[in-house]
Amino acid sequence: MVQRKAKQKTKQKGGAEWSHNHDHRLCIVDALDRAADLCAGRGARLTSIRRRVLELIWSSHRPIGAYSLLEVLKQERANAAPPTIYRALEFLLEQGLIHRIESQNAYIGCPNPDPDQQHKGMFLICTDCGNAVELEETKIDRLLRNSASNQGFVIESRTVEAAGLCPECQVS
Amino acid sequence: MVQRKAKQKTKQKGGAEWSHNHDHRLCIVDALDRAADLCAGRGARLTSIRRRVLELIWSSHRPIGAYSLLEVLKQERANAAPPTIYRALEFLLEQGLIHRIESQNAYIGCPNPDPDQQHKGMFLICTDCGNAVELEETKIDRLLRNSASNQGFVIESRTVEAAGLCPECQVS
DNA sequence: ACACAAATGTTATATTATAACAATTATAAA
DNA sequence: TTTATAATTGTTATAATATAACATTTGTGT
Ligand SMILES: [Zn+2]
Ligand SMILES: [Zn+2]
Ligand SMILES: [Zn+2]
Ligand SMILES: [Zn+2]
Numbered sequence: 537m538v539q540r541k542a543k544q545k546t547k548q549k550g551g552a553e554w555s556h557n558h559d560h561r562l563c564i565v566d567a568l569d570r571a572a573d574l575c576a577g578r579g580a581r582l583t584s585i586r587r588r589v590l591e592l593i594w595s596s597h598r599p600i601g602a603y604s605l606l607e608v609l610k611q612e613r614a615n616a617a618p619p620t621i622y623r624a625l626e627f628l629l630e631q632g633l634i635h636r637i638e639s640q641n642a643y644i645g646c647p648n649p650d651p652d653q654q655h656k657g658m659f660l661i662c663t664d665c666g667n668a669v670e671l672e673e674t675k676i677d678r679l680l681r682n683s684a685s686n687q688g689f690v691i692e693s694r695t696v697e698a699a700g701l702c703p704e705c706q707v708s
Numbered sequence: 709m710v711q712r713k714a715k716q717k718t719k720q721k722g723g724a725e726w727s728h729n730h731d732h733r734l735c736i737v738d739a740l741d742r743a744a745d746l747c748a749g750r751g752a753r754l755t756s757i758r759r760r761v762l763e764l765i766w767s768s769h770r771p772i773g774a775y776s777l778l779e780v781l782k783q784e785r786a787n788a789a790p791p792t793i794y795r796a797l798e799f800l801l802e803q804g805l806i807h808r809i810e811s812q813n814a815y816i817g818c819p820n821p822d823p824d825q826q827h828k829g830m831f832l833i834c835t836d837c838g839n840a841v842e843l844e845e846t847k848i849d850r851l852l853r854n855s856a857s858n859q860g861f862v863i864e865s866r867t868v869e870a871a872g873l874c875p876e877c878q879v880s
Numbered sequence: 881a882c883a884c885a886a887a888t889g890t891t892a893t894a895t896t897a898t899a900a901c902a903a904t905t906a907t908a909a910a
Numbered sequence: 911t912t913t914a915t916a917a918t919t920g921t922t923a924t925a926a927t928a929t930a931a932c933a934t935t936t937g938t939g940t
Contacts (some may be wrong), residue, residue, distance in 0.1 A: 539728060547740050581937085602927070615889060621885070622928065623888080638810040641896095660861045663918060673807030673855045675812065680870060683845045687726065689832045693870040695811050698852060701861030753906085755918070774896065788922060792895065795919080813896060813927095882940080889934065896927070902921065910913075 553597050553647075553669045554645075554702050562594075567594045567645050569693070570700055571633050572647055575690065585613075589624035593634055598666040599642030637668065638663070639697045644668055658696035664705035719766050725769050725841045725867075726874050731795075736766045743805050746821055752803055757785075761796035762817065765806055770838040771814030784792065802826070809833070811869045816840055830868035836877035 538639075553563075571590055575582040592605050602621050609616040625643060628634040632654030636641050639661075646657060647670055659669040678694070684691050745763055745816075747754040754762075764777050774793045781788040794852070797815060800806040804826030806815050811833075818829060832850065833840040835841055856863050 542880070554861075581886080585888080606738050617890070618852060618928070619890085619930090620888075637867075638869070660859065660863070663864065669859070671855055673851070676851050676855065679808070679845070679848050679851060680747045680868070683843055683848065684832050684870060684872065685842070686879075687832065689726075689834075689870075689872055690878065691832070691834065691870045691872040693871050695867060697810070698855065698861075698866040700861055700863040706860075706862065753917080759917080789921070791899095791921085792919075830889070882912105883915065884940100885938080887934100887936070890932085892930080892932105894927100895920105895924100895932100899923080900924070901921085903918105905918070907916080908914090910911100 541553060546652070553667060554704055556665065556667075556704055563597075563647075564591060564594045567633075567647070570649060571631070574633070574651060577651065578631070580627075585609075585620065586624045586627050588612075589621065590628055590633055593628075593643055594645045597657055597668060598664060599640050599644040599661070599668055601640075601642045605643075632658070635659075635670070637697060638695050644670075646670065648672070656693050656695065659698065660702070661697060661699050662693040662702035662705055663699050669702075709846075725839060726876055727836065728839075728876055732768075734818075735769075736763060739766045739767065739805075742821060743803070746805070746823060747788055749823065750803070752799075757781075757792065758798060758799050760777055761793065762786075765800075765815055766817045767788070769816070769840060771809040771812050771815045771816040771833070771840055773812070774795045777815075807831075807842070809869060810867050811871070818842065820844070823830050828865050831870065832874070833869060833871050834874035835871050836873055839874060841874075 546645065568587065568591060569588070570581055574580075588609065589605060592608055593600055602618070602625060605625075606618065606621045607614060609621065613620075623632070625636075628643075629636060632646060632649045634645050635657045636643055637659060643657075658673060658676065659668045660671060661668040677694075679689055681695075709809075737759055740759065740763060745760070746752075760781065761777060764780055765772055774790070774797060778788060778790060778793045783794065785792075797808075798846070800815075801808060804818060804821045806817050807829045809814055809831060829842040830845060831840045832843060849866075852868075853863055853867065
């Protein structure tokens with residue numbers, strides 16, 4: 537287990553992400569710590585490339601594209617190429633550490649990776665500032681499963697992405 | 709107004725789409741008729757290319773990609789090129805006659821285009837047969853809007869796509 | 881040290897989508 | 911009907927996203 541002290545105390549409240557001025561360094565540190573723990577517990581190897589890509593994804597709360605990541609990574613690692621990024625993304629997705637935003641061909645860190653099973657997030661995405669936050673709405677999930685079930689359909693995975701204006705971007 | 713006789717009588721019940729053996733010619737005819745009516749009512753021009761692309765999209769209940777459409781269209785119209793397809797898709801999306809399935813970069817016909825406002829569908833997509841059906845769940849939509857609203861977020865559009873097994877593909 | 885598997889490097893290519901400008905066609909005013 | 915105008919389509923090129931295939935290197939356990 538990686539050294540971590542009083543993680544609970546540093547962890548921020550849910551919804552803090554809409555605040556454009558929160559201390560984002562904590563988001564990054566927490567995400568990398570959780571990732572290290574999860575991978576260690578699973579015997580999965582969070583190599584330096586993978587860790588760095590995860591860190592780059594967490595550089596903001598905005599979904600980021602594969603080639604944007606590549607552009608940055610290339611400055612530190614001259615031989616980085618598309619497969620470098622896509623392999624890291626594949627690993628991080630498998631480990632449930634990031635999610636793919638289908639409507640943007642982009643990737644975002646999962647703020648609450650599940651140790652047991654990987655989940656697919658539900659997102660609110662601001663069309664103005666670009667920030668996205670993950671919902672934890674089991675009710676919606678249940679209702680969707682029920683609707684499907686009424687037609688005899690069994691859901692295995694789902695994509696829910698809502699675009700609109702976050703509270704900070706509604707100048708009113 | 710295009711000639712249409714007793715459309716109500718030919719129209720199939722909701723959910724018929726999961727039946728792999730329904731009379732799909734009726735789906736196509738209805739879709740093209742409705743499209744013609746809607747466009748006429750709006751002064752929008754359903755040109756032969758646009759109409760043909762819509763027909764090709766309706767050739768099944770499976771989402772179809774732009775380049776698959778192009779492949780077919782090229783056989784009838786030698787000078788068809790990517791812009792030919794993408795312009796038609798853009799028009800059909802604007803008119804609310806088709807939807808884009810984000811998780812597949814593919815397009816599917818809307819079985820119930822709204823004369824007034826265009827909506828974004830919610831889909832159940834079978835991973836086995838590939839068929840997709842559109843849900844009409846206002847409850848889910850309302851719940852999602854409420855969840856967003858609790859965070860001060862205002863939804864403008866949304867993507868809901870659930871993958872799984874349709875009743876016909878659950879061999880059990 | 882050795883064998884093996886996993887990860888990364890490298891080159892090429894596939895897939896999806898748009899930009900830019902020219903030519904044609906539909907619409908309606910003169 | 912002619913003519914002006916806007917909408918649509920043709921055409922060529924390129925951007926953006928993603929994967930295939932195979933070589934090389936690195937990590938892990940024996
Ligand atoms: Zn943050
Ligand atoms: Zn915002
Ligand atoms: Zn049908
Ligand atoms: Zn099926």
